[in-house]
Amino acid sequence: MAQVSDHYDGSAPSYHEQYDPEKIWTNEEYPANYFRLNKVIRILKDREVSSVYELGAAEASPIIRIAKDLNVDVRASDLSPEMVRLGRENLERNGMDPELLTQVDINDRDAVRAEADRVGQFDAVIALGVIPHVEDDAWFVEAMSMFLKPGGTLILQFRNSMFAMFTFNRLTKELILDDLLANVGPEFKDAVEKDLDQRLAVDKPPKREWDKDAPAYDEILARFHNPFELADVVKAQGFEDLSFGWYNFHPTYPMIAGGIDPTEYRRQQIELEDDESWRGMFLCSAGMIIATKK
Numbered sequence: 001m002a003q004v005s006d007h008y009d010g011s012a013p014s015y016h017e018q019y020d021p022e023k024i025w026t027n028e029e030y031p032a033n034y035f036r037l038n039k040v041i042r043i044l045k046d047r048e049v050s051s052v053y054e055l056g057a058a059e060a061s062p063i064i065r066i067a068k069d070l071n072v073d074v075r076a077s078d079l080s081p082e083m084v085r086l087g088r089e090n091l092e093r094n095g096m097d098p099e100l101l102t103q104v105d106i107n108d109r110d111a112v113r114a115e116a117d118r119v120g121q122f123d124a125v126i127a128l129g130v131i132p133h134v135e136d137d138a139w140f141v142e143a144m145s146m147f148l149k150p151g152g153t154l155i156l157q158f159r160n161s162m163f164a165m166f167t168f169n170r171l172t173k174e175l176i177l178d179d180l181l182a183n184v185g186p187e188f189k190d191a192v193e194k195d196l197d198q199r200l201a202v203d204k205p206p207k208r209e210w211d212k213d214a215p216a217y218d219e220i221l222a223r224f225h226n227p228f229e230l231a232d233v234v235k236a237q238g239f240e241d242l243s244f245g246w247y248n249f250h251p252t253y254p255m256i257a258g259g260i261d262p263t264e265y266r267r268q269q270i271e272l273e274d275d276e277s278w279r280g281m282f283l284c285s286a287g288m289i290i291a292t293k294k
């Protein structure tokens with residue numbers, strides 16, 4: 001498996017483009033993270049936070065927008081040296097202190113503790129697009145908690161495994177056999193597997209190729225999470241009042257999206273981003289857990 005930091009070093013120079021409001025309609029990749037950031041800003045505003053720490057902050061585009069839109073104190077860190085280098089330039093260009101962004105690997109427990117001691121605690125801690133790349137969920141949430149004041153807000157993004165219930169492909173097969181039927185005997189599972197191989201497009205999804213000169217997203221550790229299981233991890237780390245926020249809506253399952261007019265498809269995707277109902281758990285490929293530290 002390729003190194004996570006190599007992938008993000010490669011995508012650092014163009015990373016800001018997904019946050020450019022003028023590119024919402026023209027970006028080839030659906031700018032899901034743009035809509036995620038809007039939702040995060042709304043949550044932080046509703047909770048009237050005055051300081052935010054971001055773990056895995058990339059080249060600082062999101063945290064700069066948070067600082068400017070909400071007029072709050074911010075600090076952040078990231079694993080990728082190239083993200084940090086460009087992020088510091090980005091902060092400086094925006095009239096902010098480049099030292100607000102530091103290089104920290106969340107897997108390096110001593111480095112995380114040292115960073116938490118150095119910067120103190122915040123009203124909110126966010127980690128968007130980062131837990132997919134880390135093995136130990138309990139440690140990840142513990143690390144987030146270190147930067148958070150009691151009563152503070154955690155916003156933890158994850159890739160939503162439940163979306164596989166709407167994709168009718170290899171991911172659906174894996175979810176049914178490995179998770180849903182986890183406690184069912186092998187003879188039943190074998191029968192289901194044979195049947196699913198007929199019903200589902202098990203040859204899909206294809207590998208995504210975002211970066212030609214760096215490892216693609218599918219070549220690095222990029223885990224999905226079951227929202228219920230991840231919520232249990234968050235609760236066990238001393239959080240309460242949990243809720244889910246969903247984004248990256250799919251108006252059709254991805255394998256038939258290519259047959260629909262791309263502008264109409266995107267228009268429908270964007271409209272759905274306002275849906276705050278239960279549907280997001282199945283129509284969205286990503287979600288966030290929002291919780292309060294006890």
Ligand SMILES: C[S@@+](CC[C@H](N)C(=O)[O-])C[C@H]1O[C@@H](n2cnc3c(N)ncnc32)[C@H](O)[C@@H]1O
Nearest residue numbers: 008056057058078079080105106107128129133
């Ligand atoms: C999908 S990007 C998200 C960036 C940003 N949070 C955003 O909302 O756009 C994931 C980021 O997490 C960082 N990352 C991945 N593994 C990490 C780790 N072990 N420690 C710290 N950062 C990590 C990557 O370098 C990358 O910049």
